[in-house]
Amino acid sequence: MIKVVDIHKRYRGRSVLNGASFTVEKGQITCLIGINGAGKSTVLKAIMGLTPLKSGSILIDGQPIDKNLYEQVAFVPDHLTMPPGMKLSEGLQFMQDFYQSWNANRAEELMTFFSLDRTERIGNLSKGTAAKFNLVLGLSQDTAYVLMDEPFSGIDMFSRGLIAEVFSSHLIEDRGVLLTTHEIGEVEHLIDRALLMKDGAICRDFQCEQIRSEEGKSIVDVMREVYQG
Amino acid sequence: MKMNEGWTDVTFNGRDPVYLQVVRHFKEQLATGRLEAGQIIPSRRELGAMLKINPNTAQKAYKEMEEQQLIVTEGNSPSRITLDDNLLRSIRSELISEAVDAFVVSVRKIDVPVEELLDIVKQKYLERNEIERQVQEGGDHA
Amino acid sequence: MNRYLKLVHMEVDRFKYILAGLMSLTLICQFGGVIWWTKSAVSNRESGAWMNGGSMGYILNSSTSGNLSFTHVLFNTQFIFMIPILMSIGVIAIYVFLIWYRDWLGRNTFIYRLLTLPTARRHIYFAKLTAILIFIFGLVSFQLALLPVEKLIFNLIVPSDMRDPSNISNIIYANPALEMLIPWQFDSFLVYYVIGIIAVLVIFAAILIERSYGRLGILYAILYLGISVFLLLFPMAGLGLDNVNGYLYPNEIFAIELVMCVVVMTVSVWIGCRLISKKITV
Known part of the structure; x- marks a missing residue:
């Protein structure tokens, strides 16, 4: 379980994170929802140790983030983070060299699923293709948790559908997934749990099927209440 | 393949629990004859992939269907639709009465005598059949 | 490793x-x-x-x-x-x-x-x-x-x-x-190359400072560069190396310079490692 407790962070005089607390369980797909600038990406970066926190704690299976934990948690940022001069095959090799949790078979499977050309250079990829390769890099690691920052942002409709398929597959099963997105439409039926972020904190935290059974509301309905009410 | 027809083009609304919508979809497939008694159904993983839903949701749907005795799982074999005729018939009735309920509620707002209503229903129903038959034939010729 | x-x-x-x-x-x-x-x-x-x-x-x-x-x-x-x-x-x-x-x-x-x-x-x-x-x-x-x-x-x-x-x-x-x-002389070799390496270390530290402290980072980095340069130059230039009647012997001045070099090097490496481990932000 990833446990985030009361995290605070200031940036340029503004409170980006203001006491956000939540947990991410294994075997569940959790989605962090919020308007632009709500701090969603910052939360993911903080979990990954890419930005320091003013206060609060983040524990992954009881441990604070450190170098070994990068074998337990994979991060798929909102853009591809490999050198443009590298070929896709070299990128895969790089990951294999550094990560013990790298699963080369899974990588092959995903490369084929997304129809990616291994000889292409990273700098030449279109946005959609780059997003797909980004997913390959993140999901081919045998990690217990996967964090994804806006996996659908700026992607064409068909690529989005393909990416959404990944969520329904065995690639995600048993893992704890935390993603952020604006495109709630694409994931409405996929996620188990929704965390609504407002003013740097989590203001609604619910199981989606439960809200549907008990209150007959969709995630979008709750979002309207929170952000427009 | 007959198995995949009717599985990949389902759309879900966001307000009803997804797993219940899956169960409902199964029932509809049964009622329209696309699924038959005793037929083997896809594994919950396959179903998740086909319907583009979370594997957890597929799991929940299967559990619900088992509880309603709609599907039967024996040991490690794949699950299959029940052979219980009574249950299947009651499902058919359930779906019909749900549809009729919805219709009655919406049509009651208009003051129309029941006999006239029934005639219109019959006429519309036959019209629909005709249209669908033509579409199918057109499809066969193409 | x-x-x-x-x-x-x-x-x-x-x-x-x-x-x-x-x-x-x-x-x-x-x-x-x-x-x-x-x-x-x-x-x-x-x-x-x-x-x-x-x-x-x-x-x-x-x-x-x-x-x-x-x-x-x-x-x-x-x-x-x-x-x-x-x-x-x-x-x-x-x-x-x-x-x-x-x-x-x-x-x-x-x-x-x-x-x-x-x-x-x-x-x-x-x-x-x-x-x-x-x-x-x-x-x-x-x-x-x-x-x-x-x-x-x-x-x-x-x-x-x-x-x-x-x-x-x-x-x-x-x-x-x-x-x-x-x-050709070993001590010149040492001086040129060691100064070069110290320069690289100080620059690395300054870069990491700039990357860790947001908008003020560039100011802190320049400040760090300034202080380092001052500490390195001061013994040789400011303590009167060329002054025959100066307070300190040349050997003492060299020793101070050496200490300054070691200090600046060590601090730069320490700052660099510490910032990249704990304070850096993307």
Whole structure:
């Protein structure tokens, strides 16, 4: 379980994170929802140790983030983070060299699923293709948790559908997934749990099927209440 | 393949629990004859992939269907639709009465005598059949 | 350790084309200069123009016998030799900054990947440092290796009866750039290269400060640079080294300077490692 407790962070005089607390369980797909600038990406970066926190704690299976934990948690940022001069095959090799949790078979499977050309250079990829390769890099690691920052942002409709398929597959099963997105439409039926972020904190935290059974509301309905009410 | 027809083009609304919508979809497939008694159904993983839903949701749907005795799982074999005729018939009735309920509620707002209503229903129903038959034939010729 | 080496390999690999370019440029300029000048010097002598007081350039520094030596060649091709050397120094100086900033700039911020590798963060720092050192010493070694080859070319062009011998130290002294790169005295060597390394360490620390502190980062970084330069220069310049009646003996001043160097080096490395592990932000 990833446990985030009361995290605070200031940036340029503004409170980006203001006491956000939540947990991410294994075997569940959790989605962090919020308007632009709500701090969603910052939360993911903080979990990954890419930005320091003013206060609060983040524990992954009881441990604070450190170098070994990068074998337990994979991060798929909102853009591809490999050198443009590298070929896709070299990128895969790089990951294999550094990560013990790298699963080369899974990588092959995903490369084929997304129809990616291994000889292409990273700098030449279109946005959609780059997003797909980004997913390959993140999901081919045998990690217990996967964090994804806006996996659908700026992607064409068909690529989005393909990416959404990944969520329904065995690639995600048993893992704890935390993603952020604006495109709630694409994931409405996929996620188990929704965390609504407002003013740097989590203001609604619910199981989606439960809200549907008990209150007959969709995630979008709750979002309207929170952000427009 | 007959198995995949009717599985990949389902759309879900966001307000009803997804797993219940899956169960409902199964029932509809049964009622329209696309699924038959005793037929083997896809594994919950396959179903998740086909319907583009979370594997957890597929799991929940299967559990619900088992509880309603709609599907039967024996040991490690794949699950299959029940052979219980009574249950299947009651499902058919359930779906019909749900549809009729919805219709009655919406049509009651208009003051129309029941006999006239029934005639219109019959006429519309036959019209629909005709249209669908033509579409199918057109499809066969193409 | 293993991952550190992989990182070093990656850093060197990313720069290999530029390195190859610099080496090629050096080779072409220097071989070209040697061949061109030597050939014209030889033909000049053969045609007898030298005897009759030909072009001024050849007369300077000639030996009394009128023969050519390799030293002579180097002296007269200084300019063309220096161009690639100065360019290499310039490129490496810029890359001391770029080796970090290239990972932040552009669409594909590689720094995200580096910081989430399952390796201690300080390995990233040391890998970049090691790479810079490899480039510097690699280029210098390459230059050193070129000299005997150039001498061989010289020997091939100049018939043995026209040749004078030359020794290695004269060869190097003939060209001011070479003299700086390959100082003959060990202490000069130490001074140039150690100062160079300290400079790299201080710059690395400043870069990491700038990257860790948001908008104020650039100010803090410049401040750090200023303080370091001051601490390093002060003993030699400010304590009256050249003042015969000064308060401190020269040896004491040197000792203070040495301490300053060690302090600045250690603090820079410590700051660099600490920032990249705990404070850095993308």
